[in-house]
Amino acid sequence: MRFVALLRSLASSLLRRSQMEGDLDEELRAHVANRADDLERSGLPHPEAERRARIEFGGQERYKEECREERGGIWLASLWTDVRFGLRMLSKSRAFSLVAVITLALGIGANAAIFSMVNALLLHPYHFRDLDALVRVWEDRGIDEGYDARYVAPADAKELSTHGELFESLATYEMRSFSLGAGSEIQPVLGCRVTANFFDVLSVNPAAGRLFSPGEEQPGEHQVAIVSDGFWKRRFAGDPHQLGEKISLNGRMYSIVGIMPKDFDYPVPVELWVPLALTPEEQADRTQLSLQVLGRLKDGVTPDQAGSALANFSRRLEQDYPKTNTGRTMKALQLRKELYVFTLPLFLLLQAAAGFVLLLACANLANLVFARMIGRQREIALRTALGAGRGRLGQLFLSETLLYSIAAGIVAITASFASVKMLRTSIPAGWTKWVPGWDGIRVDGNVLAFTIAVALGAGLVLGLATVLHASQVELNNTLKETGAGSVTPGRRRVRSALVIAQVMFAFVLLVCAGLTIQGFVRLADIYHGFEPASVLRVEISLPEKTYPETVKITNFYQQLLRGAASLPGVQHASLITNPPASNVDSETTFFKIEGQPALKAGEAPSADLQIATPDFFATLKISLISGRFLSEADNANAARVVVISRGMAQRFWPGADPVGHRIKLGTADSTEPWVTIAGVVGDVRQNWWNPATRPVIYKPFAQSTQRSMTLLMRTQTNPASYVSAIREVGRQIDPGIALRGIATLEEEVTDSIAIVRIMGILMGIFGMVALVLSSIGVYGVLSESVAQRTREIGIRLALGAETPALMKLIIGHALKLTAIGLAIALPVSLAISRAMTSLIFGVVSMNVTIFAAFAVVLLLVALGAGYLPARRAMHVDPMVALRYE
Amino acid sequence: MAGQAQILPGNLDLLILKAISLGPLHGYGILLRIEQISRGALLIEQGALYPALFRLVRQGLLKPNWGTSDNNRRAKFYELTPAGRKRLHQEAADWNRLVAAIALALGAEPEEV
Numbered sequence: 001m002r003f004v005a006l007l008r009s010l011a012s013s014l015l016r017r018s019q020m021e022g023d024l025d026e027e028l029r030a031h032v033a034n035r036a037d038d039l040e041r042s043g044l045p046h047p048e049a050e051r052r053a054r055i056e057f058g059g060q061e062r063y064k065e066e067c068r069e070e071r072g073g074i075w076l077a078s079l080w081t082d083v084r085f086g087l088r089m090l091s092k093s094r095a096f097s098l099v100a101v102i103t104l105a106l107g108i109g110a111n112a113a114i115f116s117m118v119n120a121l122l123l124h125p126y127h128f129r130d131l132d133a134l135v136r137v138w139e140d141r142g143i144d145e146g147y148d149a150r151y152v153a154p155a156d157a158k159e160l161s162t163h164g165e166l167f168e169s170l171a172t173y174e175m176r177s178f179s180l181g182a183g184s185e186i187q188p189v190l191g192c193r194v195t196a197n198f199f200d201v202l203s204v205n206p207a208a209g210r211l212f213s214p215g216e217e218q219p220g221e222h223q224v225a226i227v228s229d230g231f232w233k234r235r236f237a238g239d240p241h242q243l244g245e246k247i248s249l250n251g252r253m254y255s256i257v258g259i260m261p262k263d264f265d266y267p268v269p270v271e272l273w274v275p276l277a278l279t280p281e282e283q284a285d286r287t288q289l290s291l292q293v294l295g296r297l298k299d300g301v302t303p304d305q306a307g308s309a310l311a312n313f314s315r316r317l318e319q320d321y322p323k324t325n326t327g328r329t330m331k332a333l334q335l336r337k338e339l340y341v342f343t344l345p346l347f348l349l350l351q352a353a354a355g356f357v358l359l360l361a362c363a364n365l366a367n368l369v370f371a372r373m374i375g376r377q378r379e380i381a382l383r384t385a386l387g388a389g390r391g392r393l394g395q396l397f398l399s400e401t402l403l404y405s406i407a408a409g410i411v412a413i414t415a416s417f418a419s420v421k422m423l424r425t426s427i428p429a430g431w432t433k434w435v436p437g438w439d440g441i442r443v444d445g446n447v448l449a450f451t452i453a454v455a456l457g458a459g460l461v462l463g464l465a466t467v468l469h470a471s472q473v474e475l476n477n478t479l480k481e482t483g484a485g486s487v488t489p490g491r492r493r494v495r496s497a498l499v500i501a502q503v504m505f506a507f508v509l510l511v512c513a514g515l516t517i518q519g520f521v522r523l524a525d526i527y528h529g530f531e532p533a534s535v536l537r538v539e540i541s542l543p544e545k546t547y548p549e550t551v552k553i554t555n556f557y558q559q560l561l562r563g564a565a566s567l568p569g570v571q572h573a574s575l576i577t578n579p580p581a582s583n584v585d586s587e588t589t590f591f592k593i594e595g596q597p598a599l600k601a602g603e604a605p606s607a608d609l610q611i612a613t614p615d616f617f618a619t620l621k622i623s624l625i626s627g628r629f630l631s632e633a634d635n636a637n638a639a640r641v642v643v644i645s646r647g648m649a650q651r652f653w654p655g656a657d658p659v660g661h662r663i664k665l666g667t668a669d670s671t672e673p674w675v676t677i678a679g680v681v682g683d684v685r686q687n688w689w690n691p692a693t694r695p696v697i698y699k700p701f702a703q704s705t706q707r708s709m710t711l712l713m714r715t716q717t718n719p720a721s722y723v724s725a726i727r728e729v730g731r732q733i734d735p736g737i738a739l740r741g742i743a744t745l746e747e748e749v750t751d752s753i754a755i756v757r758i759m760g761i762l763m764g765i766f767g768m769v770a771l772v773l774s775s776i777g778v779y780g781v782l783s784e785s786v787a788q789r790t791r792e793i794g795i796r797l798a799l800g801a802e803t804p805a806l807m808k809l810i811i812g813h814a815l816k817l818t819a820i821g822l823a824i825a826l827p828v829s830l831a832i833s834r835a836m837t838s839l840i841f842g843v844v845s846m847n848v849t850i851f852a853a854f855a856v857v858l859l860l861v862a863l864g865a866g867y868l869p870a871r872r873a874m875h876v877d878p879m880v881a882l883r884y885e
Numbered sequence: 886m887a888g889q890a891q892i893l894p895g896n897l898d899l900l901i902l903k904a905i906s907l908g909p910l911h912g913y914g915i916l917l918r919i920e921q922i923s924r925g926a927l928l929i930e931q932g933a934l935y936p937a938l939f940r941l942v943r944q945g946l947l948k949p950n951w952g953t954s955d956n957n958r959r960a961k962f963y964e965l966t967p968a969g970r971k972r973l974h975q976e977a978a979d980w981n982r983l984v985a986a987i988a989l990a991l992g993a994e995p996e997e998v
């Protein structure tokens with residue numbers, strides 16, 4: 001009932017506002033007139049009666065305001081008035097508004113841009129139905145295998161898929177590169193072998209054609225393939241009548257049965273998918289972790305529950321198959337979180353930095369608003385005297401600051417369309433296509449909503465701060481004073497606190513920016529250890545069908561190396577399984593040291609395994625620490641040897657020379673032969689995200705032949721000019737082999753650390769903005785306090801104060817505020833940089849010089865910001881100053 | 886101002902309801918009626934009447950209507966709604982109970998304790 005009445009009065013107050021204003025006027029006028037009539041009747045003369053009636057009634061405007069408030073709907077009705085007033089203020093003080101809007105827009109825009117990345121990469125990396133129920137499952141062997149080494153043994157995967165309680169459906173897949181075509185037109189394509197239900201688990205449908213049927217999973221069945229939209233467009237010009245067309249993959253014919261939609265690129269952007277057809281022996285394999293597993297959790301099963309259920313399941317496997325499964329634990333991770341190991345620390349840091357920029361902008365703006373408030377004290381006092389309550393004043397200030405923040409939000413959103421596009425295209429597509437969700441970095445509904453919320457939040461906070469600030473206006477004193485109003489000590493403290501906060505935010509941001517940039521520079525240095533500028537890399541993968549046995553493989557690669565080395569200007573040519581900056585982790589292996597007690601599977605030492613030809617170390621200029629490099633003599637018939645990295649030597653043979661010691665690869669009970677350590681070589685950083693260099697074992701290629709290798713060539717001139725020459729070498733040996741991933745190592749390095757570079761640039765921008773904002777803040781407060789103290793300064797000058805002493809007074813004030821800010825910021829930024837060191841892949845490290853340098857920079861800025869107002873104070877004419885008020 | 890008492894803010898609403906319960910009145914009329922029924926013992930700040938009236942209207946206790954006053958001026962007349970009448974009874978009862986209790990307390994003699 002009351003609510004309905006309230007609504008009604010709200011509505012009527014809005015609809016018939018002017019009429020009600022008229023009614024109110026008329027009602028009160030009638031009252032006074034009636035009273036005057038009565039007074040006149042009692043004998044007073046007419047003018048006197050009217051005067052008395054008005055006095056008896058009291059302050060009309062005040063009661064009117066109270067009536068308006070009682071009527072309800074006041075805030076809506078008066079909002080329009082306030083907004084109009086705010087707009088007038090905006091246009092009246094254009095410079096102030098411009099500064100306010102730009103300051104806020106910087107803060108809001110920074111947040112919008114970073115959130116667009118958070119939104120795309122962390123929140124919506126994929127667009128599958130019910131994304132949170134999709135998990136990757138893998139078997140953890142207790143060794144640090146890197147994020148992309150998440151595999152399951154085929155037999156374990158099969159057993160898991162029959163364990164029906166957790167998963168609605170479970171698919172397995174494996175990446176495979178194929179040679180597409182025949183004869184002289186061979187192309188390498190990246191494909192994926194998947195179980196028939198793979199697409200159902202993701203709940204995606206083909207754009208044309210059909211998915212696989214379970215019958216097509218059988219080996220030897222007629223071969224079918226589903227191709228990506230990109231493949232379809234490139235190869236068949238997007239002609240839908242080409243469904244059923246046959247293509248040759250690794251020398252076998254496959255007919256195309258389906259085409260996937262354009263945006264589908266799971267697990268990574270591949271060209272095609274074929275059924276995963278395992279032989280019964282392959283299916284029964286429990287030793288090799290070779291398959292990737294993707295599952296959709298049942299309704300109501302949380303990832304945590306799945307995790308503990310999988311742990312139990314692993315214990316059971318361990319009991320049933322102790323020989324193979326000891327020490328293995330199945331784990332599950334939501335698809336969405338797969339890349340969190342990279343993206344979470346990066347983008348949380350960026351988002352936090354952007355948040356700091358906004359806070360800094362708000363503090364700065366609050367200072368500006370407060371400064372202007374001093375000029376507006378009389379207006380506030382007058383409004384209070386006319387019956388504006390605290391709430392009414394609050395609404396006024398709120399609508400003013402909200403106007404600023406909305407204007408800033410509009411500017412920020414407009415700018416973010418451009419800035420977000422710039423962010424998206426700032427990293428080469430060749431790298432970003434592996435980052436799920438990167439193409440989704442754009443200003444979408446979520447980003448818009450976030451930006452609007454941030455803008456309104458900032459306006460609200462600023463408005464409330466203003467209200468609190470304004471409520472300290474002393475009515476009587478202000479109205480009586482003729483001057484521009486005064487500042488109470490309390491309020492000066494508030495403004496000083498704001499400056500201190502600004503210095504603090506600026507310092508923290510600058511330190512973070514400095515650390516990130518330093519980390520980036522150091523990353524580039526790490527890779528520069530092997531002079532990537534003059535190295536060309538080429539990936540080769542020999543198909544199983546045409547290269548079934550070791551002799552053929554060895555022959556091919558020997559011819560290739562010989563051909564490459566004979567090209568003019570090529571200094572070294574060599575093979576390696578996983579070159580540095582490949583963005584792929586190396587295969588890891590357990591090993592056992594001869595003479596040391598065997599350890600349990602989970603505790604056995606492990607290292608990265610590389611297979612290399614002898615010239616690899618010379619190609620990358622890796623130094624020899626002790627013993628010898630691999631040599632041509634280490635062939636298939638010679639004694640088994642390996643070379644290990646310095647990090648591995650130091651870790652497992654501390655203080656001793658491991659050369660001559662023997663190790664065995666694999667777990668304790670493996671049947672591998674013992675191998676002798678022939679030499680120790682310098683450490684190489686594999687990928688930028690590895691927190692530290694890992695122990696590496698290099699096996700000679702001749703003793704451990706592999707089909708897929710990367711050719712590295714060190715050249716005297718620009719390596720890019722050798723691309724066609726090396727293609728020709730390959731074609732002469734076997735025209736059926738595709739060479740791919742041809743690039744200079746330098747390109748690879750630059751691309752692989754692009755994300756860190758972008759982060760460094762963004763942090764640098766944030767840091768600069770912070771520096772500018774905080775120096776404006778310090779300058780503003782000081783120059784105003786000088787203006788406030790003009791009279792005092794005049795008196796001091798008149799009494800004979802020396803100018804240096806005055807100068808010291810004012811600049812000392814600036815330095816004091818900055819020093820307090822720094823004192824607070826120091827422990828904060830120490831804590832933050834410590835967190836950064838552990839989060840950002842170890843590329844960031846504490847650095848005293850950075851701390852000291854930025855502290856000095858901020859003090860210098862304060863000095864500069866204090867100097868200008870101080871100079872002005874020096875030129876105060878005592879006479880003018882004394883008459884100032 | 887001997888013999889006159891200031892009114893507490895909350896009590897003004899009760900007095901307005903009572904005055905109007907005796908017949909629809911305009912603002913000035915309410916003032917006169919209260920003066921009359923309290924035999925001039927209660928002093929009301931004239932302007933303060935209107936915020937109270939607006940409040941009661943918003944609460945749905947009073948209903949305003951434009952009409953013509955005795956001396957031929959257009960005036961806004963207020964009358965009680967059913968809810969207003971109910972509120973008046975309730976508040977009057979509450980008030981009487983309070984007054985009786987306070988009177989009792991104030992009239993207590995030493996021997997009664």
